[in-house]
Amino acid sequence: MIGSLPKTEINLNSQLPSTTVASALRWAVEVLAEAGVETPRLDAECLLAHAVGLSRLGLYTSRAKALDPVWVEAFEELVGRRAGREPLAYILGEREFWSLSIKVGPSVLIPRPETEVLVETALERLRQLTVHSSQFTEKNKDHQPSAISHQPIVVEIGTGSGAISIALAQELPEVYFYATELSPEAIQVASENIERYSLSSRVLLLQGDLFSPLSLLGLEGNVDMVVSNPPYIPRGHLSLLPPEVLFEPVEALDGSVDGLYFHKRIIIESPRFLKPGGWLALEIGADQGRAVTCLLEDSKEYRGIEVVQDYAGKDRVVLAQKSH
Numbered sequence: 055m056i057g058s059l060p061k062t063e064i065n066l067n068s069q070l071p072s073t074t075v076a077s078a079l080r081w082a083v084e085v086l087a088e089a090g091v092e093t094p095r096l097d098a099e100c101l102l103a104h105a106v107g108l109s110r111l112g113l114y115t116s117r118a119k120a121l122d123p124v125w126v127e128a129f130e131e132l133v134g135r136r137a138g139r140e141p142l143a144y145i146l147g148e149r150e151f152w153s154l155s156i157k158v159g160p161s162v163l164i165p166r167p168e169t170e171v172l173v174e175t176a177l178e179r180l181r182q183l184t185v186h187s188s189q190f191t192e193k194n195k196d197h198q199p200s201a202i203s204h205q206p207i208v209v210e211i212g213t214g215s216g217a218i219s220i221a222l223a224q225e226l227p228e229v230y231f232y233a234t235e236l237s238p239e240a241i242q243v244a245s246e247n248i249e250r251y252s253l254s255s256r257v258l259l260l261q262g263d264l265f266s267p268l269s270l271l272g273l274e275g276n277v278d279m280v281v282s283n284p285p286y287i288p289r290g291h292l293s294l295l296p297p298e299v300l301f302e303p304v305e306a307l308d309g310s311v312d313g314l315y316f317h318k319r320i321i322i323e324s325p326r327f328l329k330p331g332g333w334l335a336l337e338i339g340a341d342q343g344r345a346v347t348c349l350l351e352d353s354k355e356y357r358g359i360e361v362v363q364d365y366a367g368k369d370r371v372v373l374a375q376k377s378h
């Protein structure tokens with residue numbers, strides 16, 4: 055019964071007079087606020103909408119309606135999970151990214167809004183390429199991507215839910231994607247997302263460590279862009295993250311001692327695959343712009359190094375071009 059939710063240590067004494075949509079929401083907002091959830095009203099509405107199979111707008115027009123006890127029970131369970139700080143996206147099973155609905159679960163990082171800046175930055179550069187390739191593609195419609203194809207090729211490292219490749223592939227119908235991921239469980243989720251958007255013919259998933267699954271595909275020197283949001287949290291900071299983040303796979307976040315383990319490897323390994331002039335686009339932590347710029351400069355393989363800020367004005371993406 056709402057008002058006596060058992061699963062958390064939060065004070066649940068607030069009583070619900072009768073179980074209407076409005077009163078259920080009031081109760082949940084109180085429970086979630088007390089649990090320290092940052093957006094209790096929004097979360098309560100999303101959870102109730104999910105429990106009863108309505109949209110949030112639908113809830114507004116049904117505020118006085120009585121809730122079926124089965125729905126009340128389902129809602130209590132969801133609120134209990136959220137009060138235990140399980141991320142909303144895991145409870146709902148999806149997260150909006152680039153206006154797409156991306157299926158998520160505990161084996162994948164929940165796509166972040168900041169990562170849309172990486173997509174946007176990558177998209178700008180790839181659009182320049184596709185203008186040139188489209189005439190060729192028109193004449194060679196039946197060609198599959200290969201080492202000799204003129205169709206642009208993007209490699210994504212650490213695709214997780216597949217969000218980045220899917221967002222780019224939706225925007226760029228001429229581009230082929232090779233997306234690698236170490237975790238087989240994440241590959242399963244990414245594959246469902248790719249299916250959901252009917253992109254399996256252009257987004258190829260490969261399981262393995264960074265670039266190693268690409269080694270037999272003849273892609274060396276033929277890739278137009280390497281894009282990645284690698285794990286970049288310094289190991290010592292992991293325990294300081296909000297409780298929700300601790301539900302996410304540590305392999306998706308842990309960037310080793312300095313947070314830059316994966317950036318270093320990707321910067322070293324990308325030139326083998328990139329065409330001369332091909333792009334490397336990496337998401338970074340807000341304080342990693344300088345360090346990643348130095349890594350790129352020190353490698354002597356890149357030119358045009360640029361740091362791009364997110365909407366909060368924080369460094370979020372580093373972009374560079376393979377110089378020769």
Ligand code: SAM
Nearest residue numbers: 163165212213214235236263264283284285306
């Ligand atoms: N691309 C997704 C996104 O932006 O939402 C997920 C990014 S998450 C920060 C990093 C991803 O890299 C995780 O899915 C993790 O499993 C994967 N990963 C970690 N180590 C890897 C490795 N050695 N090779 C390939 N992928 C790896």
Ligand code: GLN
Nearest residue numbers: 283284285286287306307
């Ligand atoms: N932006 C994520 C966070 O702060 C980290 C993602 C990553 O390591 N790439 O939770």
